Amino acid sequence: MRYLPLTPADRSAMLDVIGAASVDDLFVDVPQEARLAGPVEGLPLHASELAVERHMSRLAAKNLSAGSAPFFIGAGAYRHHIPASVDHLIQRGEFLTAYTPYQPEIAQGTLQVLFEFQTQVARLFGTDIANASMYDGSTACWEAILMAARITRRNRAVLSGGLHPHYAEVVKTMAKFTGDKIVAGLPELQANCDDSHVIGCIDGETSCVVVQYPDILGRIPDLSAIAEAAHAKGALLVVMVTEPVALGLIEAPGHLGADIVVGEGQSLGVGLQFGGPYLGLFGCREKFVRQMPGRLCGQTVDADGRRGFVLTLSTREQHIRREKATSNICTNSGLCALAFSIHMTLLGGDGLARLARVNHARAQAMVGRVTRVPGVSCLNTTYFNEATLILPKDAREVVRALAEKGVLGGVSLGRLYPGVGGLANGLLVTATETVTDEDIETFATELEGVLA
Amino acid sequence: MTISNTAGWRPTMGDTTAFGEKSITSSGDYALMLEEPLSFEIGGEGKCGVDLDEPEMAPLAGLPLRDAAPELPGLTEPEAVRHYTRLSRQNYAIDLGPFPLGSCTMKHNPRLNEKVARLPGFADVHPLQPQQTVPGALEVIAQLADWLVTLTGMASVAMSPKAGAHGELCGLLCIRAAIEARGETRDTVLVPESAHGTNPATAAFAGFKVESIPATAAGRVDVAALKAKLGPNVAGVMITNPNTCGLFEPEMKAIADAVHAAGGYVYCDGANFNAVVGKVRPGDLGVDAMHINLHKTFSTPHGGGGPGAGPVVLSEALAPYAPLPFVSRGADGVLHLVEEETASADHPDSFGRMVAFHGQMGMFTRALTYILSHGADGLRQVAEDAVLNANYVLRSLEDVLDAPFAASGPCMHEALFSDKGFAAGFSTLDVAKGLIDEGFHPMTVYFPLVVHGAMLVEPTETESKAGLDRFITSLRSLAERAREGDTRLQSAPHFAPRRRLDETLAARKPVLVWKGAPGVPGTPSLSEIGGS
Numbered sequence: 001m002r003y004l005p006l007t008p009a010d011r012s013a014m015l016d017v018i019g020a021a022s023v024d025d026l027f028v029d030v031p032q033e034a035r036l037a038g039p040v041e042g043l044p045l046h047a048s049e050l051a052v053e054r055h056m057s058r059l060a061a062k063n064l065s066a067g068s069a070p071f072f073i074g075a076g077a078y079r080h081h082i083p084a085s086v087d088h089l090i091q092r093g094e095f096l097t098a099y100t101p102y103q104p105e106i107a108q109g110t111l112q113v114l115f116e117f118q119t120q121v122a123r124l125f126g127t128d129i130a131n132a133s134m135y136d137g138s139t140a141c142w143e144a145i146l147m148a149a150r151i152t153r154r155n156r157a158v159l160s161g162g163l164h165p166h167y168a169e170v171v172k173t174m175a176k177f178t179g180d181k182i183v184a185g186l187p188e189l190q191a192n193c194d195d196s197h198v199i200g201c202i203d204g205e206t207s208c209v210v211v212q213y214p215d216i217l218g219r220i221p222d223l224s225a226i227a228e229a230a231h232a233k234g235a236l237l238v239v240m241v242t243e244p245v246a247l248g249l250i251e252a253p254g255h256l257g258a259d260i261v262v263g264e265g266q267s268l269g270v271g272l273q274f275g276g277p278y279l280g281l282f283g284c285r286e287k288f289v290r291q292m293p294g295r296l297c298g299q300t301v302d303a304d305g306r307r308g309f310v311l312t313l314s315t316r317e318q319h320i321r322r323e324k325a326t327s328n329i330c331t332n333s334g335l336c337a338l339a340f341s342i343h344m345t346l347l348g349g350d351g352l353a354r355l356a357r358v359n360h361a362r363a364q365a366m367v368g369r370v371t372r373v374p375g376v377s378c379l380n381t382t383y384f385n386e387a388t389l390i391l392p393k394d395a396r397e398v399v400r401a402l403a404e405k406g407v408l409g410g411v412s413l414g415r416l417y418p419g420v421g422g423l424a425n426g427l428l429v430t431a432t433e434t435v436t437d438e439d440i441e442t443f444a445t446e447l448e449g450v451l452a
Numbered sequence: 453m454t455i456s457n458t459a460g461w462r463p464t465m466g467d468t469t470a471f472g473e474k475s476i477t478s479s480g481d482y483a484l485m486l487e488e489p490l491s492f493e494i495g496g497e498g499k500c501g502v503d504l505d506e507p508e509m510a511p512l513a514g515l516p517l518r519d520a521a522p523e524l525p526g527l528t529e530p531e532a533v534r535h536y537t538r539l540s541r542q543n544y545a546i547d548l549g550p551f552p553l554g555s556c557t558m559k560h561n562p563r564l565n566e567k568v569a570r571l572p573g574f575a576d577v578h579p580l581q582p583q584q585t586v587p588g589a590l591e592v593i594a595q596l597a598d599w600l601v602t603l604t605g606m607a608s609v610a611m612s613p614k615a616g617a618h619g620e621l622c623g624l625l626c627i628r629a630a631i632e633a634r635g636e637t638r639d640t641v642l643v644p645e646s647a648h649g650t651n652p653a654t655a656a657f658a659g660f661k662v663e664s665i666p667a668t669a670a671g672r673v674d675v676a677a678l679k680a681k682l683g684p685n686v687a688g689v690m691i692t693n694p695n696t697c698g699l700f701e702p703e704m705k706a707i708a709d710a711v712h713a714a715g716g717y718v719y720c721d722g723a724n725f726n727a728v729v730g731k732v733r734p735g736d737l738g739v740d741a742m743h744i745n746l747h748k749t750f751s752t753p754h755g756g757g758g759p760g761a762g763p764v765v766l767s768e769a770l771a772p773y774a775p776l777p778f779v780s781r782g783a784d785g786v787l788h789l790v791e792e793e794t795a796s797a798d799h800p801d802s803f804g805r806m807v808a809f810h811g812q813m814g815m816f817t818r819a820l821t822y823i824l825s826h827g828a829d830g831l832r833q834v835a836e837d838a839v840l841n842a843n844y845v846l847r848s849l850e851d852v853l854d855a856p857f858a859a860s861g862p863c864m865h866e867a868l869f870s871d872k873g874f875a876a877g878f879s880t881l882d883v884a885k886g887l888i889d890e891g892f893h894p895m896t897v898y899f900p901l902v903v904h905g906a907m908l909v910e911p912t913e914t915e916s917k918a919g920l921d922r923f924i925t926s927l928r929s930l931a932e933r934a935r936e937g938d939t940r941l942q943s944a945p946h947f948a949p950r951r952r953l954d955e956t957l958a959a960r961k962p963v964l965v966w967k968g969a970p971g972v973p974g975t976p977s978l979s980e981i982g983g984s
Contacts, residue, residue, distance in 0.1 A: 001826065001830045001833060002657055002825075003560060003562055003825070003826070003830075003914060004830070004833055004834070004913055004914070004916075005914065005915065005916035005919075006840070006841075006913070006916065006917060007917075010916070010917040011837075011840060013917070014841075014843075014917060016839070017844060017848060018793075018840075018843045018844060018847045019847065020843070020862065022482075023836045023839070023840055025862070026836075026839045026840065026843055026862040027700075027731060027839070027862075028701035028861060028862065029699065029702045029861060029864075030700050030702070030731070031702060031705065033736075034611070034704075034705070034732050034733075034736050034737055035732060036730070036731055036732065036832075037830075038832075039730060039827075039828035039829045039832050040602060040603055040730055040733070040828045040831075040832075041828075042602055043599065043602055043827065043828035044824070044827050044828065045827035045828060045829045045830070046825065046826050046827035046829055046830040047824055047825060047827060049564050049825070052564060052568075052821055052824045052825050053564060053567070053568065055824060056568040056571070056592075056817065056820070056821055056824075057568075057571060057573075058588075059588040059589075059591050059592055059595075060568075060571035060572070060573025060574050060588055061573055061574070061588065062573065062587045062588030062591065063573040063574070063577050063585065063586045063587070063589050064577075064581065064585035064586070065572040065573050065575075065576040065577055066519075066578055066581075067572055067574045067576050068572070071578075073578045073581060074582050076580075076809075077578055077579055077580070077717035077844045078579065078807055079576070080920070083501060083502055083529070083679050085501070085529050085532060085533050087570070088533075088800040089532075089533065089536045089537070089540075090755075091536065091566060091904065092536070092540040093545050093546070093547030093548070094540035094541060094542075094543040094544075094545045094547065094548070095536075095540050095543065095545075095755065095756055096545070096547075096559075096561065096566075096718070096753045096755055097545040097547045097551075097560075097753055097754065098543045098544065098545040098546075098559050098754065098755070098756045099551060099556055099558055099754045099756070099757070099893075100554055100749075100754070100756070100757035100758075101756065101757065102553075103544070103884070103888065103893065103894055104950065104953045105543065105885070105888055105945050105948040105949065105950045105951065105952065106542075106543065106544035106888055106893065106945075106948050106949070107542075107543055107756070108539075108542040108543070108949050108950055109539040109540050109541065109542040109543035109756075110543055110756035110757065112488070112490065112542070113536075113539060113541055113756075114535040114962075115755065115965075116471070116491050116492070116966070118964055118965050119492065119898075119965040119966040120522075120524055122529040122965045123522045123523050123524055123965075124522050124524075129964045129965055130945070130964075130965065131461070132757070133758075134808070135614035135615060135618060135758075135759070136614060136807060136808060136809075137808060138807050138808035138913060139614065139806075139807060149480075152506035160971070164808065165792075165913060166807075166808040166809070167808060169776075169792065169804060169805040170804075170805050170806060170807060170808065172804065173625075173803060173805050173806065174804075174806075176569065176660050176803070176804065177625055177658055178656070178657075178658075179659065186790065188712055220514075220515060220516060222516075223516075225558050235493035242801055245750055247518070247522070248518070248521065248522070249512075249515065249517065249518060250515055250517060250518055250809045251516045251517065251518045252514050252518065252522070254677050255519075256516070260501060264808075271576065272575070272576055272577055272578045272579070272813075273569075273574070273575055273577070273708025273813050273814040274574065274577045274578070274579050274586065274589045274809070274810060274812065274813035275579030275808070275809025276579075276614065276759070276807070276809060276810065276811055276812040276813050276814060276815075277614070277758075277759030277812045277813075277814050277815060278809075280810075285891075289964070295625055295757065296964055297635055297964070298958040298959070298961070298962050298963055299958065299963040299964075300953050300954045300955065300957045300963075301953070301957065302950040302951040302952060302953045302954070303943065303952050303953075303954075304951050306950060306951075308950040308953045309953075310953050310955050310958045312955065312958040312959050313959055313962060314959075317649075318470060318617070318649040318650050318652075318654075318816035319649035319650075319899075320649070321649075321653070321660075322649050322652040322653055323652035323653055323655060323656040323662040324656070325649070325653040325656075327653070327657070327940070328617045328620070328621060328650050328653035328654040328656075328657045329615075329617055329618075330466055330615065330616060330617045330648075330649075330650050331615040331616060331617070331757065331758040331759070331760035332757050332758045332759075333758045333759045334754075334755045334757030334759070335755025335756060335758065335759060336751065336755075336758075336759055338755070338756065342532065342536060344524065345491050345495070345501070345524075345526065345527050345532050345535070346500070346501030346502050346526065346527060346529065347493060347500060347501070347502050347526055348499060348500050348501075348522040348524055348525050348526020348527070349521035349522040349523055349525070349526070349776050350498065350500060350521050350527050351500040351502050351504065351528065352521065352522060352524070353518070353521035353522075354500075355502070355504055357506070357507055357509065358505075358507045360507075360509060360512070361508065361509035362507075364509050364510050374580065378649040379693055379722070381514055382514040382515055384515075394808070399582055400582050403582040403584055403585050404584075408578070408581055408582075411580045414564065414793075415580065415793060416828070418791075418792050418793035418794075419721035419793075423719045425946055433504070436719065445597060445941075447868075
């Protein structure tokens with residue numbers, strides 16, 4: 001077996017040192033009736049690298065990869081070009097095969113990256129501080145609601161109808177068990193976000209209001225107005241950003257009154273990967289630091305007075321606080337944070353702003369072209385790289401028909417909101433820098449054919 | 453303070469040069485020991501590692517535009533590659549040597565797994581693509597699920613949890629849903645003292661009260677104490693098996709039977725599954741739910757702290773409550789996703805959704821590749837070699853390091869030692885930091901809490917005998933130095949990129965983000981962060 005270094009002679013010599021006659025003697029604590037006599041039945045035996053690669057490659061080849069088709073899907077996961085150096089660097093064994101940096105003297109590489117990552121996220125979000133990452137955007141969103149409840153000592157959260165429905169489902173699922181009260185609605189199929197409705201839901205018992213920016217339909221809510229209304233009632237504003245590239249163009253939520261900003265960082269460096277692993281981003285005001293979930297990396301000095309970095313404020317965390325911890329999280333998303341951070345470093349703030357402008361221009365070109373298809377209109381008056389088209393028929397059928405033509409033409413609102421008839425004709429479409437003019441033309445042509 | 457390594461002298465360099473001075477380089481670097489500033493300190497205005505043409509576009513009416521781009525300097529590709537490569541060299545990693553962190557299972561990460569995960573058919577597929585375009589992805593999930601279910605002897609598996617603790621949460625929520633479906637309310641979960649911190653934290657996160665179960669002098673769960681706590685309020689128990697003392701719980705089946713008789717469920721923390729994979733099926737021991745850390749037993753890379761992946765195998769009793777989404781094989785033999793759209797027909801009792809998409813697909817492809825490479829026979833060999841290596845460490849060191857449970861028989865995949873017998877003023881931490889100087893990553897220290905000054909060594913099966921012998925020789929010498937009171941040990945490490953770091957300072961005056969202006973090296977100053 002190519003991954004197991006012990007030879008039969010090694011095993012025999014080691015058993016002699018141990019004083020055991022056989023390896024089975026080492027399993028004496030396992031009751032005899034629970035010990036399997038041989039390999040688990042019904043499963044194949046070991047295979048060569050060649051054979052396994054062949055098997056897995058065949059499975060991979062059954063999927064239509066985004067890069068091999070005109071691709072317009074977003075809805076919380078975005079396809080961006082990842083510079084080649086990102087993937088090379090994250091495969092450095094010293095990053096890839098290191099553990100959580102619990103021994104900081106020999107983990108300064110990981111720790112300095114996390115410190116840089118926290119700084120990048122904070123500056124992107126316009127928050128004072130950020131943590132070293134969470135599992136993904138959806139779990140970060142729930143953690144933000146819990147954090148707001150700890151800060152305000154209230155447990156009623158208002159979710160804007162523009163919050164990604166999967167995120168809202170995660171929140172509602174978790175709240176069933178914790179007893180938190182969740183006020184949530186569906187998005188209205190209208191050009192502007194229904195900010196006034198969200199504001200109307202905030203009362204004196206509300207811990208926080210959660211607003212996605214841009215929202216699930218691609219619209220841009222007025223964060224300042226919502227922040228003002230929330231703060232007037234003693235509630236916090238939690239802003240969810242599923243497409244961080246947008247913040248190269250539109251104002252940072254932290255500059256518009258957000259108290260906690262959470263995000264899905266997959267857009268930079270991580271890739272689509274059929275949904276995971278992704279990267280939860282989490283920033284907030286400095287005064288809330290001790291209520292924050294997740295790992296934090298902080299600057300300090302070593303015994304010789306040199307600058308160094310450590311994991312810090314771990315008295316919030318489960319391995320110290322056990323059932324009184326701010327979260328049960330142990331593992332975060334370190335390697336994805338590294339990928340995000342490298343991509344961000346390659347771009348820099350100016351590069352990110354330019355990338356954002358390219359995305360918006362691509363989306364303008366896409367919307368301009370597909371709305372010339374008879375019967376198709378665009379719901380949005382504002383959008384970044386994603387907008388909602390209104391079709392003359394159920395968009396689920398259209399998406400499936402487009403896929404038959406080799407076009408990955410967006411996400412139907414029917415898939416995101418099953419059973420909500422009023423949304424069924426909505427189609428969420430995205431264009432990033434990876435979309436070419438030819439892709440847009442193919443999309444429009446095939447869409448016209450499918451609708452004809 | 454400057455960013456250069458002015459105090460970078462190492463004992464290896466000798467106390468003084470021939471000229472009677474400490475050997476200091478003008479760069480602050482020492483041959484292959486290279487310091488690296490923050491990216492913000494080396495980045496500059498207008499630098500970018502990505503070429504992008506300025507687009508033509510329509511006016512940006514209606515958008516709340518950012519006043520200025522985020523204040524983040526960029527680096528060109530050569531600068532970025534050098535920055536991160538230099539940083540990487542300040543990390544210890546499995547690729548450099550043994551990483552014997554107990555309960556963490558730091559085994560070799562096969563590179564085929566990385567290659568496979570990067571195939572465009574897996575890496576470049578969107579989670580919301582029409583299902584007809586992703587049959588291979590659904591097949592990966594289904595094949596891995598089949599393996600996990602068969603290896604554990606359980607009824608089903610929830611694949612979406614993002615990490616071990618998230619899997620624990622999934623299991624406990626299934627238990628809560630099952631109890632609520634019976635029309636009962638049970639508010640307490642029993643957790644042994646020796647459990648990972650995530651167990652009580654998860655139980656609290658899931659809305660339960662936590663009651664602690666003591667350990668016996670032999671390092672096992674006190675079964676009598678556990679049974680005495682069972683009753684109508686107890687929703688279940690969370691047991692780690694093999695436990696965090698590195699021992700199998702021989703009474704597991706009896707515990708499970710007692711819990712079931714009292715109307716509760718058994719959650720097993722599967723962090724230590726590597727010890728028994730292919731040898732024991734937890735389902736045969738009465739377990740109702742167990743998470744499997746794919747980043748431990750099935751070798752997906754830890755990546756400096758994640759991502760993990762924590763699928764949860766479930767018994768018949770809990771399977772109906774598993775979260776969405778779900779991959780299911782229809783009557784026609786075709787795999788399909790059960791999401792909210794179809795859940796009411798296919799999976800009506802699901803407790804809901806835990807994550808936005810389908811879980812850690814990138815980890816599934818790696819874990820399945822690992823599993824197919826080993827096969828049922830190879831996985832069994834993994835457990836046997838892991839246990840053999842741990843016992844070899846235990847018996848090779850028990851004469852110089854106190855091994856509190858060694859007399860009760862063999863250990864499983866990890867060997868537990870304590871600080872008993874060290875000279876006054878010498879601690880487990882000193883031995884751990886001494887291992888750093890010896891070129892090894894330390895073992896897990898001060899865990900489990902039930903043993904004073906615990907040192908938990910998990911070598912894993914991917915260490916050779918020669919590698920273990922080197923590690924044993926080093927740890928033996930450190931144990932002797934700690935017993936003899938060699939004061940040099942108390943200031944270890946001496947040879948690492950950093951000496952011991954001031955964690956109190958970091959927590960007292962947290963500096964969590966860089967505050968300096970881009971392109972200005974060397975800030976903030978020591979005084980700003982409260983140093984002296």
